[in-house]
Amino acid sequence: MDDQNKNLLLATVLSGVVLLVWFVLFPPEQPVEDPNAPAAVEQTAQTPAIADSDLPTADSAAATATAANVSSTADAPRITVKTDRISGSISLLGGRVDDLQLLDYHETADEGSPDVQILSRVSSPNAYYALFGWTPVEGVDAANVPGPDTLWSAPANAVLTQSSPVTLTWDNGAGQIFRREMAIDDDFMFTITQSVENTSANAISLRPYGIIRRHGEPETRKFFILHEGLVRMSDGTLQELNYKDLTKLPVDDREGTQAERQEVATDGWIGFTDHYWQTILVPDAGTAFRSTAKYFEGRDIYQAEAVQPAITVASGETASAGTRLFSGAKEWATLKHYEEDEGVKGFVDSIDWGWFFFLTKPIFWMLHNLHALIGNMGWSIIALTIVIKAIVFPLAYKSYSSMAKMRELQPEMEKLKEAAGDDRMKMQQGMMELYKKNKVNPASGCLPMLIQIPIFFSLYKVIFVTMELRHAAWFGWIQDLSAPDPSSILNLFGLLPFAAPGPESFLAIISLGILPILLGISMWLQQRLNPAPTDPAQAMIFAWMPWVFMFMLGNFASGLVLYWITNNTITFIQQYLIMRSHGYKPDVFGNIKKSIKRKKAA
Template sequence: MDDQNKNLILATVLSFVVLMGWFFLFPPQETPQTETPAAEQTADSAGDSVAPAPPGVQDGVAAQRVDAAAAAVADAARIEIDTPSLTGSISLAGGRIDELSLRNYRETLDPDSPLVNLLSPVGKPKAYYALYGWAPGGSLDFDQVPGATTPWQQESGGTLAPGKPVTLAWDNGNGLIFRRTISVDDKFMFSVTQSVENTTDTAQRLAPYGLVARHGEPDTKKFFILHEGVVRMSDGALEEIKYAKMPDLEVVPREQAPAEVIDVTNSGWIGFTDKYWMTTLIPAQGESFSSVAKYIPSADIYQTEARLPTVTVEPGQTQEVTTQLFAGAKEWETIRDYQAAGVDRFIDSIDWGWFFFLTKPIFWLLHHLHAIIGNMGWSIIVLTMILKVLLFPLAYKSYASMAKMKELQPEMEKIKERAGDDRMKMQQEMMALYKKEKVNPAAGCLPILLQIPIFFSLYKVIFVTLELRHAAWIGWIRDLSAPDPSSILNLFGLLPWGVPEAGSIFAILSLGVLPILLGISMWLQQKLNPAPADPTQQMIFAWMPWVFMFMLGNFASGLVLYWITNNSLTFIQQYTIMRRHGYKPDIFGNIKDGFKFLKRKKKDAE
């Protein structure tokens, strides 16, 4: 492999390392969010086929609607929600699901820390809620259909719980009686059945809709590997839109706001996803609807909508439509079960990333290992062993080639001495030596190239999947999704002071036990590899283990654990193969060679 190819591979690997380190240590700055008063919307007139969603609030009216909605919600009665997974309430002002917390998840590892809060009512900071209604059509006016602040009455049921639905009712006083029946399972799925009874002597046209609104941009991680924002499936096509991109959507005149409208013909869903949590509207699969993602700049509202086809209700008849609402944690098993129950490709709501063909099977294997072992840390170690076994046939030739390269090291040194500064002559003699000994120096790069996509995929799995959140391993490692909390700066807890705060320069220097083990394992592995012929490359590779140690030191403990295990297994495999091929690695002898190289460089400089 000539210098040009070596430099290309080296540049590729180092670029990957630098990018990973840069984005982790210096993520994009979060823009401080000003508290925008919550704004509410009402529906405009319906078209012939699909109900339009509420238009954007105009600047001159926003404050009035905000105050009216906040006052209505604050004064309205509520229906309690009590399930094994959820706690919260439904406001009778608009019949909105707007107060929801997750029973089985807390903000921190402290068992007394607050529950994770998902939905919040209008009028509170970062309002986030689901709202349903009907858009008027034909001769109907806005005040004849239920909207954002309609004063619903509870017609039946008590507390909303699994197997105990509640029904809301509202009579518009002009011959139309609206009902809304809400049920919930023991996980995170609500079913909302909207019905309208026509007691007039004329046919009425109107269209149901559901929407999920977020007031103000939520606090997100803003990390390149993670998607937070709109997620939707439209006839088998997945789309993701980050919050920062929504104001840049094309302004649709009918929407009076930046929006993207997709007409779904068969099946789909739309909502907002956070790192671990999600709120998603799911119309009946197999039916058409309009999927809308939009941003209302005058009120700073991010909104997703499912607009259902207009229905005609004949005199004396009742029409109803049922949709679902997922509001909860992105548990793999739970979402998989909902997909099996008919929600099209719902498992893709989890952010598997570009390497989904690797992240999906890796997580599947990790999940089932955890089910058997019962500890996520040991499951990661066993997973690494399985991956090493699967990749061993490909790696064997590489390790054998490295052993041969090590044997040729003395001959290569002689060639460098004979060639001196004549790099062309050195390359020609090197290539002749490789050809004579039937050695392919590029084969040694194969393990690195194989490990990069696996490393990135496992990092994605550990970073985005809920199952790694607050998962303990041993002793001080109580959260494999977080960095190693130990620190060399306080001798790993022996000295009476704490560790530096995350994000400070001292946090980078505050190496824990796992990062130090990572650096040592990389150094040991490197000592088995043939040194590059170029002195500059030798120096770069000599520093790489310690650069990695600092750069990966603040990565998730689960990822560092994988890397340590992988390096250790690679060292054992490579050492054994080299011994079998007649080469006896001298690890500490290589250290002496390193000092000799530095002395030679110093002497040449003098």
């Protein structure tokens, strides 16, 4: 095999390895199933027990009651929930918050797509709901405290709105009257105030609790850059456990359930987070509580609990405890409002900012404010790129100046090579003296790339995880900047009468849209600012790289590809002008011609 074929094989193998590693780390977007789609078989199992030493041992509110089955749960009376942003209902059986839709968000970007269903009933596939109640400590038994299957009473035709809270009532017939006031604000936060009036002759002691329960593991992206699963804050410490982590929790000897408990002294919250949505229990600020992550292996149930300290209620007195429930979209501005104005400490960190949080947070802040000013997320990404390039321009100027000086030294370097012959040590020493004499730092050319890498990953994180880019349009065919470019070269960008292959198709990797192609061209033009390396193998690898990256980024979010195109364009202009200012005129068209001739000769 001659040297040229060896170099070609080497370049091909290296490109293949780069592609393979890239797609392992950054797999293409997967289609998201509609959670509202009907299931072939509905759930028929009984509602499982809570089973905690601090909680009722069964879902039944009374010791003699039978656990509610799917039919009775479905038939229980309900209270309508209706606000400007949420619709749904609450079951009077247990006072379950188990039916919520988000009116501002749809399952897909298609017109007429159904609203996002965030919480769902026990009778639905992958049931997901919140429960509240009391567990007895002293002076009252499990039969006389409300639990998940207590049938509450409510005012006739009650509707829960922003301006009209609803109070549920249950009299246990043994001297205690339990009430549960449920209120909701203008966004996604419920306030649940549980109270007990003790009309008996003796004092009682009991603990208030809140539970969020998921039946089965939900559909997740299974992408290392995104956390989906349990998330909690405990006195300033954030913890994230994915669903696999929850199945590996240690077994609690007290109840035989896999669980992990943390005692929270003053401030915290616990719940489940999805890609764009989350449901979180938030005990009142300053309240101590036990934060518990739990998994029921036999029934495949994931559970988050917030159990508050015991409350003693003397005869003739009333006591209450409050817990808030957030169930909605992870909007940065909304979470920030709850954190800064309503005392939910660290709530913005329920968004998965990642390892580069010190970059992702300011980058998102800048993008958010640019969007507020411009009103279009696509143009805001372009403006953000310009701002970032302006910030790192001093380093870029130093780098490109150094590169221009090195080109000026090229004739002297060639003389050194001839003089040194095969003596590499002599060659290296001569080059270092030459660099030192002319105050050139050959490593400075790497600075923009080294800075660009964390910025790239941070922006990728921002575009992938933040709510604000979901279904955000730019113009024309780009109607969702969080999704890949929907156009395809395979149908000539819509000119041919058939649809482009979806992301699940094996043809997706070659189904390049307009933006990925423009990305490849922008990288190729940027390379043409410099003459091709004299070494054939290096020249071959450099020639492949723009097109390798074009395919690698082809199925990435359009917003990220748009950023990369803008970045390449600005870099090209900066490098060209800086080189011209140092007396070096890049022969772009000449390099293109040489590249074409070299390929023909090969």
